[in-house]
Each structure stands twice: as C-alpha cells, then as structure tokens.
Amino acid sequence: MKPTPYAAATPRVLTAVSNDGQSLHVEVYGPEGAPAVVLAHGWTCSTDFWAAQVRDLAADHRVVVYDQRGHGATPPAAGPSGYSTRALADDLEAVLATALAPGEKAVLAGHSMGGMTLMAAAGRPALRAHAAAVLLCSTGPSRLVPESLVVPLRAGALRTRITGAIIGARAPLGPVTPVSKALLKYATMGPGAAPDRVAECARIVHACPRAVRVAWSRVLAGLDLEAGVRQLDVPAVVVVGAADRLTPPVHAYGLAAALPRCVGLDVLPGVGHMTPVEAPEAVTARLRELTAAYLGDGGSGTGTAAADRGDGITETEGEAV
Template sequence: MSRLTHVTAGPYAPPAARRELVAESADGARLHVEVHGEEDAPTVVLAHGWTCSTAFWAAQIRELARDHRVVAYDQRGHGRSPAAAEYSTTALADDLVAVLKATLADGQRALVAGHSMGGMTIMAAARRPEFAAYASAAVLCSTGSARLVEEARVVPLRAGAVRTRLTRAVLGTRAPLGPVTPVSKQVLKYATMGPGSAPDKVEACARIVHACPAAARHGWSQVLAGLDLDRDVRSLTVPTAVIGGTADRLTPIVHARALAAALPQCAGLTELTGMGHMTPVEAPEAVSNVIRQLAGTARTKEKSS
C-alpha cells in the first residue's frame, strides 16, 4: 500500500470509480482495476507509468468518462496493486492482458493508452494474440522502446558513459523519497516536468510519485534500464498515436519521433512544446483529445469494415 496519497481536491484529484475489481495475472499477481463511466459506452483502457498510479489519469478519466467507459489499473507494486515476485516486460504484458480479459467481453475492443512504462506495457503486449483480439487502437504517451538510460537528460552532463552511469544510479536508487517538501517538488519538477508547470500540477505529480514504494520503484527501474522493445514496436499493428513533450528529460522527444517512424500504422505524432515527461498532467486537454479522436476513428473504421 502507498505511504502517501494523491491530492484530494481540484482537477487532479481522481474521481470515484463506478466500480472496482481485481484482475489476476498469469503468475497470480493481483491488480487493482477501476471502471468509470457507463457500462455500455465505448471503452478506453489506461496504463500508467513508473512510480505512478490510477490517480495519474484523473484529468483523462474525468473528461473521457463523459461518453466512454474508462478502465484504469494500478501496475503491480503501484497504488493498490500489491508487489509481486516478478518485474519484467513479460509481467507487464501479462498484466495488461489480464486487465483486458477481466473488463472486456468476447468481441469487444478498446483503445489502449499508456504513459511512460504504460506505453512500454503496450509495446510488450503487441505480439500477444489477446492484445490483437481486444485492442482497436493505441496511444503511446511520453515513452520509448530502448536506450532509456542512455538518452535520459535528468543528469545535466554531456551524453556519454559518465552520464549513463550517474543516471542509472539516480533512477535505480533504493532510497525512500521521503515526504513531499518544497525542495523535493523542485527536484521532481526539474527531472520530470516542463519549466512552466503550474504548482498544482507539480503537487499532484509529487504526491503520486512519492507514494510509490521504494521496492517497486527500484524493481521496475532495473527493467527499464535494460529495456529493448524495438522489435515489439514493429509488431504493434493497430493504429497508434504518439505523444511527446519537447522538454521531456526522462524520455526525450527523440524517442517519440523514433516510435512514430517505426510503427506500422502511426496515427500521428503530437509534440507538446515545453512539456516534460508528465504530459497527461501537464497538458491534460491535449492528451485527452488525442485519445478521444483516435478512439472515434477506430470505432468508425470497425463499423465500416
């Protein structure tokens, strides 16, 4: 369970779910799942990133649930999903498949959107037949498929072996983050958000990130440090939109551009000027609009086929 909580007021406070359930993954890991909106509406599934939780999608859930059924889940070890024995890209794919099976009926399809590690989850699942059966389209938001540590710019040094070693040490630390303070918020803002991010957005992100247990944060950092999903990107054959922030230090915009070039069916690249890594919080309307538009296009295509 989390040590701290998300903000409880304002636009970044998560809305109450219509219902909650537990999805069981292939290795027995139990995943907290929330369902928002009307049950008979088109479905959007949201997968959050490293050190986050379903609360990270508060703005998208509130907007999209007006006319969509929105499914959000906590990745293993995050939020209300307990820690599990395995941290791997295989586990990420297994978990997403479990959530899709638990929330979609046979023949029902959904747009699947992922931020950061959530986007990597989608890529890891791309070659699974279950993903092909349930996913009509995808959105990859502030994410990358490989060379995450080498490309990251959270350490202000020239690219090279020294920066890579220091970045690996910083992102992989086992130390607890401690309470949210003015100093810790400034550190988080520098590392993960654009320089113009408003205080309420920084506060919302800090509360979520600091709530992630240190063991899960470290375990997933090791997976991300060795990530190589380039082959899986080329297997992601559903229409896929890509979003990136031009001021992203964790997954710089070079990743978004590479994904857009490699995808078999790229449905567009949206570059958000001045935004950092936390784009769903930093630019909630823009991210929601990309999801909404692609979901609508995918439904229209399915009806005409």
C-alpha cells in the first residue's frame, strides 16, 4: 500500500475469495479482540480512501478495509458478468467470513458504492450474522444519474443524458494535473475542500483502471437497491455532504425514511461527496459512536443501545471539518 498523508501502521494482509473465485485484497489494522469495524470504499477508490479513519480507529478498534473488484490491489473481474450488485454482496460476504470470527459482530460502513454494497447484501446471511450497525456515507439506492447535480442544468432528460455520458465516459483520466484536480473537486468535493485532500482524492481516483471504472459505471447507472434498503434491519446512520453533487442529499433523506432502524442523519455543510476524506473527524466520530453503542461489550453485539429507538430519526447538521 502506498504511503499517504494519513498513513497508519503496517496492516495484516488477508485474501478473501468470493463466490465466483474472485480474490479480494483485505487489510486488518488494530489489536486483536478489539471492537471491529469493516469499511467498504466507493467507485474508483481503494483502501487508501479510509486512511484517516484507519489511523484514528486502529488505536483501539480492529479495522478491516478491502479493495473492491478491480480497485487498489484487488484484480479486475474475469469478465463483464463479474461486475454487478450481486458481486458486491458476494464480495462483502467473503470479506466478513475471512476477517471476522463466526458470529462476531462489527460496525459496517460504506461510502458511495460501498454503501450500495451494504444495501445489496442486506438480505444475506453473513450481513445478518455480523452487522451490529451500519454507517451509510454519501450514497443512494437508485436514480443515481437522474438525481446527480454534476451537470448544472434543470432536472430532465437532457441533464440525465449528459450526466450518463460523463459518468460512463471511456476516456482515460490521465495524470493528475491542476486541471484534473479542479475538475475532480468540482464534481466530487465541496467548494472549501483543502488542497491536500483534493490531491489525495485525485491520486486515488486516477489510479483506478479505466476498464474497471467504466464497468462499474454501468452497474451504477442501472442501480435499483430500494428493496435492499428496506431489508437493512439494523441500527443505521446516514451521512451526506450538503454540497454533494454525485449523490445529493435527496438520496440521504430517502434512505433515512426507508431504513427500518435509522438512528441518525447527518448533513455536513459545505462538504461534497468524498465525506471520509473531506470530513474525516465527522465520519470517524460517528463510527466511534456506533461501536460504543452497539459493540460496547467488546464485539459480541448482545447489548442494546438506548439511542436505537427504532421509531424516529435524529437529524443533525454536522460541522464541516
């Protein structure tokens, strides 16, 4: 793993094998026996995307991160059929089986496509066995292209068509340049994003192979995980940047309304789509709250948090960090 400005200790590296034989690169940080957190990154990202959370949480948590198919150190799928929401769910099940003990509970978090991974796996036995609570960052279950605000036009067929062409573009991203960083910041980050964080996101996103980026874009364009949201019957917190153009807050409000046990909705002022990098303190704080509330017994997951009322939503406007 390349060193980053948020670099953590050397991980324990594992290999998970998915249902179709796909190998997955898995990294585990922190002390054995500590409360477990499993983090799933988004489209065009990698384990490096969670480096700020790893650095903070690994002091007293066991943190599991993995590279989705074709991202980071995980090889691409063997063919087009290897890119699907089923594959996302299969891969998460494989990671949970590899990194956690049988029946061990963990807090699961997903950013963007990682959040969609949790929705896709909502009805799976492994998620039900291992999920004590979930954190959904900057994500949505459907209508990703029509709801995107990347193209500054009124909602409608023209905006949807142009947005789809941009998201599915086959053109290579090329090297990281001042122009590419400015474009990435506009599309994926808030207007006040710090230059070092923009540069970090650009480094990660530009490293994603073009063919992998395009293959997953096709999956996202046709996404429909509304049923999965309703099956995600564990305590859930939703986090979104108020300035998110890729998965704008309309998705977060819909998730909060549809999740069976939503216990929090954070709208972060001035923050864009890359919440774990743009607002690392806010995301990490929510992860710590969830582990304290639902893994306070050290990971057996048998405790019940007072915050999990199951009958309402706590909405906060988190401070941009």
